[in-house]
Amino acid sequence: MRFLFKTSYAQDIALFRHSGQRFWYGALALALCAAPWLLPDYFLSQLTFIGIYSIACLGLMLLAGFTGQVSLGHAAFLAMGAYTEAWLQSKGWPFALSLPAAALVAGVSGVVVGLPALRVKGMYLAIATLAFGFILEEGVVRAEGITGGNTGLTVAALRIFGIDFDNGRNFYYLVVAIASLCVIGVLNLLRSPTGRAFVAIRDSEVSAQSMGIHLARYKTIAFALSAALAGIAGALYAHKIRFLSPEQFGFLQSVELLMMVVIGGLGSVHGAIFGPAFWIVVQQMIVLAKDYLPPVIGQQTGLQPTIFGLILVGFVMFEPMGLYGRWLKVRIFFELFPFYRKGMFKRQKSYMKSERVR
Amino acid sequence: MLQFLQLVVSGAAIGCIYALIALGFVLIYKATETVNFAQGDLMMVGGFVGLSFMSLLGLPFWIAFMLAIVAMAGLGMATERIVLRPLLGQPAFTVVMVTIGLGYLARGLVTMIPYWGTETHTLPVPYKDEVIWLGGEGTGLVISVEHLVIIVVTVLLVTSLYAFFRFTRLGIAMQATSQNQLAAFYMGIPVRRINMMIWGLSAAICGAAGLLLAPITFVHANMGFVGLKAFPAAVVGGFGSIPGALVGGLIIGIVESLAGFYLPEGIKDIAAYIVVLLMLVLKPNGLFGDNTTKKV
C-alpha cells in the first residue's frame, strides 16, 4: 500500500498521481509502440479496432458515464464521421483537414441531437436519441449522392503527406496516436471546471444549477464533444474497413457501444478502453473456439450475441462497476494483502429514490 | 376517401400491436420506474412459443394462443425473479442495461434453438388471408381478418385489464405499488411478488401481441425490432399512462400507415420517430403524462 504525502496543489492536479503510475503507463506506451514487431498482422488489425472503438467509447463515456445523459443513437455520430471523411477524401482533402471536419460535422449533429436533452431526461432522452439514430440512418440511405445509399461506398486508401497509411503498421500507429490524444483530452477535461460541471449535472441537476452551472450549455458541450469523438472514430473506421454501408451504423451498433461502455465500467476513463478491448478479445476467442466446439453450437450465428448478452447481464448483476471495478478490486487485494475483506465493496441495499412527484 | 379509411384501418391494426407492447412498457414503468428494453424480444419469443405449440404439438390456434400467453407470463415472472429482483433499488439505468442485455441474449438464443433457428416461419392461423368487405364486395372498405382479429383481441385485452385494475384486489395492490413502492410495502403489500406479477402480465401481453402480429410479419428472430416503435407510442401517450399507451399506439400506427402512402419512400419507417421527437419538443410529458419535476 502506498501512502501519498502531498506537498503542493499541483500534485492534486497532475495527470499521474505518483511515480509508479508514470512507470506503468510508460511501459504500456512502450508495449504499444513495440506491438507491430511482436504481433502478427491479424492481431495488430484487431488492436487497431480496439483503438478505434476506444475513441468512440470515450465519447459515449463522457456523455453517459460522466454527464449522465444516455444515448441510444451513438452509431449515428459514427456514421456522420465516417461518411464525412469518405466524402471529403474523395474530394481530395488532406487527412489533416478532413479528420477535424469529420469531428466537426459529427459534433454539430451532436448539438442537434442534444437539443431535446435540454428539455427531457432519463428514459425520454434515451428514446429521443434512439429516434435521432433511426432518422439519421434513414438519411444516410436516402442521401445516395454522398453515401451511395444501400449499395454502399468504397473509401479511398489513406495517404498523408505522400506517406501510405494503407498498411497495417502505419495505420496502427496513427490510430494509437489519435486515441492517446483523445484520452489525454478527456482526462484534461475531467480535471478542469468543465469536467466537474459534467459530473455535477450527472449527480444532481438542481444543485448543479444552484452552483452556477448553466445546464443547457454544459449538456450541449457534452453532446458535441461526445459526438465529435464518435466522429473521429467513424473517420478512422472508414479508412480501416474501406467500405461503408448504412447497416453498419444501425441501432445494434449503438447498443453495442453502450454495452462496451457498461462492461468496461461506467464513469471511468479506463472503462472506455477496457470495454472495447474485452469485447474484441472475446469476439476473437469465440471465433477461435468455433473450431473446437461441436458444429451444432459452433456454427450458430447466434452464438456471439448469446455470449455477449450473458456477459452484459452478468456484469450488471455481479460487477456493476464493470471491468474497471474488477481491476480496482484485484489491485486493492494485492495492495492490502493479506488484509482484504470480502465485504469491502458490498453494494448497499436501498429503495430507489423516486423522481416522481405525487 | 375510401383509400384514406382503408389506410386508417390497417394503421389502427398495426397501431394496436404497438399499443400492446407499449402497454407492456408502461406496466413495468409504472411499477418499477424502469424501462424494459427487451419488450420487443419478449414479443418475438411469444411468437415462437405459439408457433411451436401449433406446429410441433399440433394444437389449434386459439388453444396455442392461450397456452403461449400463460407460458410467456411464466417466462416474464422467471425473468423478474432471477435477473431483476437482485437489482431492486438500483438506478434505473442499471435495469435498462440488463434488459438490453436480455434482449440481445434472447435474439441470439432463439436462433440457436433447433427448429426455431434463423429462418422465417409462417404461423398457420385459421383466418389466414381472409377478408371482409364493408359496404359491398369489390366497392366498399376491405378489412383483412388478420387486422380485424388484432383490433378485437386488443379491445378485449384492454377491457379485461381495465376491469382487473379497477375491481380486483390484486389489481388495486398493483396500482398502489406503482404509485409508491415504499408506502405499499409498509401497508403490507408484498411489493416484490407484485413486481414479479407485473412482469408476468407485461410479458403475457407482449406474447399476445407477438401472436397477433405473426400472421402479418411472419415469425423470425428480428421480429422484436417492432418493439422499438412502441417507445414512440408510449412517449406520445405519456410514459406511465395506460390509456396513453393505447392512444399513442394508435396514433403511431395510423401516422405510419398514412405516411407510407402519401409521403415519399422511406418516411414510413421513420415516421414514428419524427412524431416522437415533435412530441418531446412540444409536450415532453405526452398526451396523458404527469409532471415529473424533482422536488428539493
Next chain:
Amino acid sequence: MTAALLEARHLSVQFGGLKAVNDVSFEVWPNEIFSLIGPNGAGKTTIFNLISGLYRPTSGEVAFAGEVISRMPPHVIARLGIARTFQNIELFEHATVLQNLLVGRHCHRHTAWWQDLFFTGSVRRAEVEFRHQVEEVIDFLGLQHYRDSLVAGLPYGVRKVVELARALSMRPRMLLLDEPSSGLNTEETDDIGFRIADIKHDLGITVIMVEHDMGLVSRVSDRVLALNLGQELALGTAEEVQAHPGVIEAYLGTAELDDV
C-alpha cells in the same frame, strides 16, 4: 440607513389550486442572520426555491442588491452571489469532497471548455488558485480528514458540513441554509450553530436560514420571520416571534381544539 441586501416584495406562488406562498414581503439586511420558521407546509423551502430561481413567482418579485432576480435562471442568480444548501442534501454523490467543493468555484471560472481540453497554462494557474481557495474553506470547517473521500460513503453529519462547505466555496454574498440542523444530534447542532455565527462574523456573509430547532434559531438569528400556510405571521427578534399569539396558535393549534 443601509439598503436591504435582499428584498421580497409581495411574493406569491401558486401550484394548481394551492397557494404555497401568499403575498409575503420581507427585507434582509447586509450581514444579518435571518431565520424563517413555521410548521410544515408553511412555504419556507418554497421561498428558498423562489430566491434561488428554481421556481418562478406567480406574482411579486425578489430583488438582490437592488437588482430584480426573480426572472433570472438559477445559474445566473448563483453567479450574483447567492449560495444555498438543500433540505435533503443534494451533493454530487459519486465525486470526492474536494471535487464537490471545487464545483463551488465554478461560477468564478474564466476559462472556456476548449482551454480545459488542452489544459492550457491559464487553466492550470486557475486550478491551483481554486484549489488554494477551497483549502481555506476546508480549514474553516475542519474537513481536512475527508478531503479525498467519496461523498457517498460519508456519515450524514459530515455530508451536511460538506454541503455547507460547497456553498461557502462559492464565496457568496448571501447564503441560504435549508434546515442546517435536520438529522443532526445535539452536539452536531451546536457545532453548526457556531459555524453559522462564524460565517456571519468572520466571513461577513448574510445568512437566511430555514430551521425547526428553536434553540438554534434563537441562539444565532438577528431576526425571525414566522410563516404559516404561505402567509406571514410575525417578524421580529426570536423572543418576540416566539411570544406572538399567532405563532403559538400555528404550532400548537387553537385553544378550543385542545379541549378534546
